[in-house]
Structure formats: C-alpha cells, structure tokens
Amino acid sequence: GAVVSQHPSWVICKSGTSVKIECRSLDFQATTMFWYRQFPKQSLMLMATSNEGSKATYEQGVEKDKFLINHASLTLSTLTVTSAHPEDSSFYICSARDPGGGSYEQYFGPGTRLTVT
Amino acid sequence: AQSVTQLGSHVSVSEGALVLLRCNYSSSVPPYLFWYVQYPNQGLQLLLKYTTGATLVKGINGFEAEFKKSETSFHLTKPSAHMSDAAEYFCAVSGGGSARQLTFGSGTQLTVLP
Numbered sequence: 579g580a581v582v583s584q585h586p587s588w589v590i591c592k593s594g595t596s597v598k599i600e601c602r603s604l605d606f607q608a609t610t611m612f613w614y615r616q617f618p619k620q621s622l623m624l625m626a627t628s629n630e631g632s633k634a635t636y637e638q639g640v641e642k643d644k645f646l647i648n649h650a651s652l653t654l655s656t657l658t659v660t661s662a663h664p665e666d667s668s669f670y671i672c673s674a675r676d677p678g679g680g681s682y683e684q685y686f687g688p689g690t691r692l693t694v695t
Numbered sequence: 696a697q698s699v700t701q702l703g704s705h706v707s708v709s710e711g712a713l714v715l716l717r718c719n720y721s722s723s724v725p726p727y728l729f730w731y732v733q734y735p736n737q738g739l740q741l742l743l744k745y746t747t748g749a750t751l752v753k754g755i756n757g758f759e760a761e762f763k764k765s766e767t768s769f770h771l772t773k774p775s776a777h778m779s780d781a782a783e784y785f786c787a788v789s790g791g792g793s794a795r796q797l798t799f800g801s802g803t804q805l806t807v808l809p
Contacts, residue, residue, distance in 0.1 A: 582738075612796070612797075620802070621800065621801045622739075622785070624798075627796060669736075671738055671739070673739075673797075675795070683741065684797060685741075686738040686739040686740070687738050688737055689736070689737060689738045691736065
C-alpha cells in the first residue's frame, strides 16, 4: 500500500527559531499533499493544500508567512514553522493523495510532534 | 460546503460487545466517506471508505459501515469489540472540487472494557 513518511517524528525547538518538517510519499507520486494540525484531544484541522510546482493554498486563519509550505517534487513537501512560539506546539500531520486511486484517497504520515520552549 | 458530526465524543463498550460509532454528514455534492483510526501519537489509518456502489462497505479489523443517503449517515460498526480496538476514530467526508479535501468530524474515543 501507499506509504507516507514524516521527518522528524518529534522536535523540540526554542522560541524564535524555525523548524522544518518533511513529508514524503515513498512509493507513489503525489501531486497534492495536505498539511494538518491537531491539538490534544481534538480533530485534525486542515492548514493548507500543497500542489507540486505551485503555491500552496492556505485555509482561512492560517498565516502563510509563518507556515511556509514547499512542494518542490512529486514525492516531497515541506512545512517550515518560522519564528516558532509556544502556541505553535502541536501535532502536525501530512497526507498525500494518490492520483492513481479513483477515490482520491489520502494517505497519512505518522505525524510530527512539535514542542516550542 | 461539507461537514461531519460525530455523536458521542466518548464511547465505552465491553470486550465482545457491539461497537457502534455514529457519523452524520452534510455535503452539497455526492460524498466520499471515510473512517480513520488513530492510536496515540500516531497518524491516521484508513479503516474503510465509501465512494460509489455498494452502500455497505467492509474494512479492516472487522469493521464495516453503511452509507444511508436518506439519513445522511455513515455509522461504523463491529460485531465484537477487542481490546486492541481502543483508539480515537474519525469520520471524514470528501466533497467536490479538484482537491477533494477531507473534512473531519470531532472524533470519538473508543474505550474497551475487559
């Protein structure tokens, strides 16, 4: 089956620094990837839709200058949290859509736990 | 526009008992419907999906769900709960548009009692 990886699985950074999270589709080419944020005991909130070779589409209320998304290849999308603050601490999950699947199913990565101190 | 409502943020069942997790959706276009399971500090794993065709869909780990258009429901069931079923379950709907973005329900935490 389709596999999506994320790196790192967890990261601790100091307030004011930036951190990059990678999302890779390992055995398929993903023209579209999605980034979600999940707070403890809550559901997934879509942050942005990332299309290979074009600018990401951000959901309302998500700061595009703070959460930089790059989808430079068909197998890699990155999320950079710039000038991180403690309120950015969260569980970030990416997913990738396999265009070869007729149902447009999304395959999810294992998530990245970000803690900003 | 699309939305998902999961009734019951917490459900407890005894091991061996029936599992029923409720999901109602709204969508302006024919929906694709999904159930995902999430274990602590992990990503989401697809249990099952409905796209078109047969309204009763079977998934992994003995789970199944029935799409009922008249009731706008997609409830998840399993005849006999196992301890390993304890997890968070999310219902999601994918509506129209080229991106077919997923909209998730708020989740249901399933506890299985010995």
